[in-house]
Amino acid sequence: MPFAFPWTALVTMIAVFVFFWTGIQVARARAKYGIKAPAISGNPDFERVFRVQANTGEQLLQFLPGLWLFAVWFGDLWAAAIGVVWPIGRIIYAITYSKAAEKRGPGFGLTVLPTLILAIGAVVGIMMRLF
Amino acid sequence: MPFAFPWTALVTMIAVFVFFWTGIQVARARAKYGIKAPAISGNPDFERVFRVQANTGEQLLQFLPGLWLFAVWFGDLWAAAIGVVWPIGRIIYAITYSKAAEKRGPGFGLTVLPTLILAIGAVVGIMMRLF
Amino acid sequence: MPFAFPWTALVTMIAVFVFFWTGIQVARARAKYGIKAPAISGNPDFERVFRVQANTGEQLLQFLPGLWLFAVWFGDLWAAAIGVVWPIGRIIYAITYSKAAEKRGPGFGLTVLPTLILAIGAVVGIMMRLF
Numbered sequence: 001m002p003f004a005f006p007w008t009a010l011v012t013m014i015a016v017f018v019f020f021w022t023g024i025q026v027a028r029a030r031a032k033y034g035i036k037a038p039a040i041s042g043n044p045d046f047e048r049v050f051r052v053q054a055n056t057g058e059q060l061l062q063f064l065p066g067l068w069l070f071a072v073w074f075g076d077l078w079a080a081a082i083g084v085v086w087p088i089g090r091i092i093y094a095i096t097y098s099k100a101a102e103k104r105g106p107g108f109g110l111t112v113l114p115t116l117i118l119a120i121g122a123v124v125g126i127m128m129r130l131f
Numbered sequence: 132m133p134f135a136f137p138w139t140a141l142v143t144m145i146a147v148f149v150f151f152w153t154g155i156q157v158a159r160a161r162a163k164y165g166i167k168a169p170a171i172s173g174n175p176d177f178e179r180v181f182r183v184q185a186n187t188g189e190q191l192l193q194f195l196p197g198l199w200l201f202a203v204w205f206g207d208l209w210a211a212a213i214g215v216v217w218p219i220g221r222i223i224y225a226i227t228y229s230k231a232a233e234k235r236g237p238g239f240g241l242t243v244l245p246t247l248i249l250a251i252g253a254v255v256g257i258m259m260r261l262f
Numbered sequence: 263m264p265f266a267f268p269w270t271a272l273v274t275m276i277a278v279f280v281f282f283w284t285g286i287q288v289a290r291a292r293a294k295y296g297i298k299a300p301a302i303s304g305n306p307d308f309e310r311v312f313r314v315q316a317n318t319g320e321q322l323l324q325f326l327p328g329l330w331l332f333a334v335w336f337g338d339l340w341a342a343a344i345g346v347v348w349p350i351g352r353i354i355y356a357i358t359y360s361k362a363a364e365k366r367g368p369g370f371g372l373t374v375l376p377t378l379i380l381a382i383g384a385v386v387g388i389m390m391r392l393f
Binding site for chain 3: 172175178179181182188189192193196197200203204228232235250253254257260261
């Protein structure tokens with residue numbers, strides 16, 4: 001039996017690589033701004049890059065369960081088509097927030113939107129299965 | 132073939148929504164206490180709300196693998212019945228910890244307990260399958 | 263149908279328990295160095311233990327998707343054989359970083375290495391399935 005969710009799997013791995021990339025930015029920002037581990041504060045320029053990574057982890061954790069449970073009920077292609085907005089939004093978020101905290105809104109919204117659609121869709125699918 | 136884990140999926144999404152809600156509380160606390168991003172400290176009232184969200188993410192990450200692997204061996208209903216304690220414990224944790232750090236114990240215990248039962252059960256199931 | 267990924271499941275739970283253990287170390291370090299919640303800074307000895315736990319969570323989140331999607335295409339035993347390096351690397355990371363920030367490199371590398379191999383392998387598997 002072939003694996004039924006290749007596109008959902010691809011979106012998952014793209015999202016994981018975006019998260020990995022935000023971690024590389026933190027390491028670069030540590031060197032650039034002279035913030036040595038274990039410190040995580042002391043320079044707002046560093047702190048914004050640090051918060052991009054932390055927030056991306058939190059958002060990834062909220063995104064993946066809904067993505068996969070949406071795929072179970074609405075199919076691989078729909079889940080992936082909605083889910084692919086997440087890494088795009090996150091890259092925008094990372095670039096804009098690294099420059100200025102006030103600019104982080106649109107990229108943030110663009111990752112929360114697919115997360116919420118997939119999560120609500122997953123709950124609808126679960127309810128249709130149960131009742 | 133119908134999806135065999137609808138209740139486990141429902142508990143998963145409830146837990147994800149509780150985590151999402153703790154994030155909304157952080158945004159509200161930023162506004163209320165005037166802690167602008169990227170700062171994550173400066174006011175203990177804000178910091179407690181912030182720690183609720185961070186800790187809930189960490190706990191969710193520990194909870195979900197055990198929940199699902201428990202479900203594989205002991206069935207959907209048992210996993211969900213034990214797992215549903217997690218979001219209840221987290222809501223208690225969020226409310227009490229937001230008020231005072233000393234009060235966070237019971238809610239914390241009530242989320243760690245199902246996590247540990249499910250994790251240990253998952254290991255038992257894996258061992259029965261392997262040996 | 264017996265569950266096809268018992269070794270991958272075992273590595274998953276070992277990794278989750280290692281993460282759980284890093285959280286216990288934070289609680290012990292809070293007591294030892296007198297850093298009361300919600301504070302997460304104030305003593306570099308505490309901060310290193312705290313960063314071990316935070317970083318382990320981030321790394322676990324990056325590790326698990328690749329581990330499982332690698333297992334789907336390359337089988338349970340290969341995924342587990344590569345993946346078991348992760349908890350070993352993390353224990354080395356926790357012990358060395360707790361002592362001195364400069365010593366954290368090897369343990370960090372030893373967790374990122376299996377994560378990257380599994381992630382790249384997962385993408386290769388997905389591509390072979392899709393095209």
